[in-house]
Amino acid sequence: MTHEITGTAGSRPRRAGPAEFVRRFRQWEASGILIALIVLVVALSLAAPNFLSQYNLSVVARQASFVGLVALGQTLVLLMGGIDLSVGAAAGLSAIVGSLLLTALGIHPYLALPLTMLFGLALGCINGFFVAKLRLNPFIVTLASWEVFAGLTLVITKGAPIRPLGEDFRVFGQGSLFGVPVPVLIFLSAGLILAYVLARTRFGRNIYAVGGNREAASLVGIRVWRIEFLVFGLAGMFAALAGMLYASRMDAGQPSVGEGWLMGAITAAILGGTSLRGGQGSIVGTILGALLMAVLANGIVLLNVSGYWERVIIGLVVLIAILVDLWRRR
Amino acid sequence: MGRFRAVAAAVGMGWCLALSAGTAVAFDQGDLIQPIDKKLTFVFVPKVVHPWYDVVKAGADHAVAELKSGGIEVEVIWDSPPQADVSDHNRRIETNIGRHPDGLAVSCLDPASNVQLLGEAKAAGIRLITFDTFCAEEFDFVGHKGDFQDGYDLAEFLAEQIGDEGKVGILAGSLTARNHAERVRGFKEAIAKHPGIEIVFEQPDDDDLEKAVTLTENALQANPDLKGIFGANASNPIGAARAIANAGKAGEVVIVGMDDLPETLQFIQDGVIAGVKAQRQWEIGYWVVRYLVAQNQNHTVPHEHATGSQILTKELIAQ
Numbered sequence: 027m028t029h030e031i032t033g034t035a036g037s038r039p040r041r042a043g044p045a046e047f048v049r050r051f052r053q054w055e056a057s058g059i060l061i062a063l064i065v066l067v068v069a070l071s072l073a074a075p076n077f078l079s080q081y082n083l084s085v086v087a088r089q090a091s092f093v094g095l096v097a098l099g100q101t102l103v104l105l106m107g108g109i110d111l112s113v114g115a116a117a118g119l120s121a122i123v124g125s126l127l128l129t130a131l132g133i134h135p136y137l138a139l140p141l142t143m144l145f146g147l148a149l150g151c152i153n154g155f156f157v158a159k160l161r162l163n164p165f166i167v168t169l170a171s172w173e174v175f176a177g178l179t180l181v182i183t184k185g186a187p188i189r190p191l192g193e194d195f196r197v198f199g200q201g202s203l204f205g206v207p208v209p210v211l212i213f214l215s216a217g218l219i220l221a222y223v224l225a226r227t228r229f230g231r232n233i234y235a236v237g238g239n240r241e242a243a244s245l246v247g248i249r250v251w252r253i254e255f256l257v258f259g260l261a262g263m264f265a266a267l268a269g270m271l272y273a274s275r276m277d278a279g280q281p282s283v284g285e286g287w288l289m290g291a292i293t294a295a296i297l298g299g300t301s302l303r304g305g306q307g308s309i310v311g312t313i314l315g316a317l318l319m320a321v322l323a324n325g326i327v328l329l330n331v332s333g334y335w336e337r338v339i340i341g342l343v344v345l346i347a348i349l350v351d352l353w354r355r356r
Numbered sequence: 357m358g359r360f361r362a363v364a365a366a367v368g369m370g371w372c373l374a375l376s377a378g379t380a381v382a383f384d385q386g387d388l389i390q391p392i393d394k395k396l397t398f399v400f401v402p403k404v405v406h407p408w409y410d411v412v413k414a415g416a417d418h419a420v421a422e423l424k425s426g427g428i429e430v431e432v433i434w435d436s437p438p439q440a441d442v443s444d445h446n447r448r449i450e451t452n453i454g455r456h457p458d459g460l461a462v463s464c465l466d467p468a469s470n471v472q473l474l475g476e477a478k479a480a481g482i483r484l485i486t487f488d489t490f491c492a493e494e495f496d497f498v499g500h501k502g503d504f505q506d507g508y509d510l511a512e513f514l515a516e517q518i519g520d521e522g523k524v525g526i527l528a529g530s531l532t533a534r535n536h537a538e539r540v541r542g543f544k545e546a547i548a549k550h551p552g553i554e555i556v557f558e559q560p561d562d563d564d565l566e567k568a569v570t571l572t573e574n575a576l577q578a579n580p581d582l583k584g585i586f587g588a589n590a591s592n593p594i595g596a597a598r599a600i601a602n603a604g605k606a607g608e609v610v611i612v613g614m615d616d617l618p619e620t621l622q623f624i625q626d627g628v629i630a631g632v633k634a635q636r637q638w639e640i641g642y643w644v645v646r647y648l649v650a651q652n653q654n655h656t657v658p659h660e661h662a663t664g665s666q667i668l669t670k671e672l673i674a675q
Binding site for chain 2: 286
């Protein structure tokens with residue numbers, strides 16, 4: 027299975043001829059999405075005068091980061107051949123629990139954020155337990171936990187948001203460093219770390235191995251259940267991180283946060299070349315996928331596309347990306 | 357003669373000086389008003405794509421046509437989320453701040469998180485009006501704020517219709533929508549004053565018509581003697597009406613709810629829905645456009661314009 031990850035990181039063509047470069051580029055699972063992203067960015071720069079403004083670019087990047095973080099966790103699950111439908115709800119529940127840590131318990135933001143991520147990890151591990159230990163279908167398990175998490179959010183909040191979350195907490199969602207919003211920095215750092223883990227560590231290679239062929243992985247001595255348990259836990263943790271960053275951005279723990287993130291996260295991963303069957307895909311692809319979705323949504327607003335048409339257009343773009351993917355594999 | 361001329365000249369100059377000095381200190385408040393010398397672009401961000409906003413849009417379009425005949429060109433852009441999704445809604449507000457239109461009108465989907473972004477819009481110097489759903493005191497508002505009162509009035513109306521006794525149910529709308537929650541609160545507070553009336557079910561329909569149908573069917577199964585249903589939004593009285601009409605109980609179960617969508621009006625005429633509190637949302641669209649233009653001219657505008665609501669019944673429609 028390891029040959030499939032050669033394109034994700036650290037691959038260098040031995041002979042750097044242009045033909046070799048094109049061949050490598052076509053092999054790379056994220057080549058389609060990169061082309062689509064470049065085309066879209068160029069088109070929008072020409073069509074929408076505000077698109078390239080510094081404010082707009084930082085808004086787009088920040089918007090990509092929230093769904094993007096959820097998508098990173100989802101990518102790991104997909105690579106392993108699973109799926110996690112509960113990520114959006116886990117983000118919402120974690121954001122509410124985190125907001126309570128900040129307000130009701132008065133815990134310092136720098137402690138509340140990692141604590142909330144641990145809470146998200148625990149939520150994910152619940153999924154992991156059912157999938158890995160009891161060998162239940164992840165689709166069904168996470169469909170159930172999606173309802174439970176979303177329901178608990180309403181039980182705790184009665185639908186009312188928790189705010190304000192305090193001056194000190196705002197830096198995570200509203201702050202910026204050298205003009206780059208903090209959520210974007212966190213998203214990209216998380217992506218870099220994950221890309222490294224996938225390409226260079228045994229844990230990462232084992233994820234691909236489990237996704238490629240579960241039985242074979244088990245036969246060669248990989249402890250499959252540990253991988254599955256941990257990966258679902260990580261998906262919950264990334265969802266919690268995204269939920270908290272969004273709460274910080276809005277200065278409110280909002281019960282309905284994350285409702286729309288599930289489809290976005292799956293779409294970003296698939297656009298980036300991650301296979302629903304597992305074993306194939308990359309973190310770089312997912313990052314590009316999240317960016318493409320955010321740029322597309324931004325363009326739709328800037329170009330005044332009617333709300334009635336919007337979902338049609340998003341669906342068509344996904345289709346086009348899949349067609350480009352088809353070209354790549356032929 | 358020479359002396360007279362000199363005196364006259366001196367007097368004349370004195371007058372001129374006095375006059376010019378006079379205009380220098382005079383303060384004509386009319387000068388504060390700035391002429392509109394370009395086409396204005398306003399962006400409306402509603403909560404979701406919904407026929408209710410089509411009536412708001414009709415009012416806005418009417419104002420645009422009126423202004424055009426007065427020589428002021430306005431373009432109104434509707435940036436509507438396809439689903440009532442808080443992150444999507446906030447993303448649109450954020451993106452429109454970057455676009456910097458001449459006016460921004462926002463219907464708050466989630467006041468708690470919208471407040472943050474609307475504050476940023478104002479800080480960026482964008483002329484802003486909130487409409488439809490009240491958000492926070494710090495922003496100008498055009499719309500109907502009396503959600504609690506609407507629920508209360510509909511409870512009184514329903515009590516009268518069912519002879520002050522029997523079982524009633526509540527379709528509570530979306531649990532995260534403050535206006536729905538307020539209407540339910542008002543309804544329950546009024547019903548509490550009628551000891552003969554019992555609330556036997558209260559379920560959220562998430563502003564989803566199909567779900568309202570199912571919930572009503574279930575409620576009828578559980579309570580065959582149900583006398584009345586209160587719907588906390590625009591779609592659930594229709595859902596309730598479809599279920600009741602289907603069960604052949606039109607008129608037996610009294611339905612009250614919100615807003616005058618075409619299907620609702622039809623059901624009122626057919627006697628399936630007894631009455632709805634209807635907002636005058638056409639007015640909302642009209643005045644938001646008017647006020648945004650006025651703000652661009654540096655006029656003052658009301659901080660809050662209550663557009664009100666009334667109970668629509670079969671008799672009232674017949675008039």
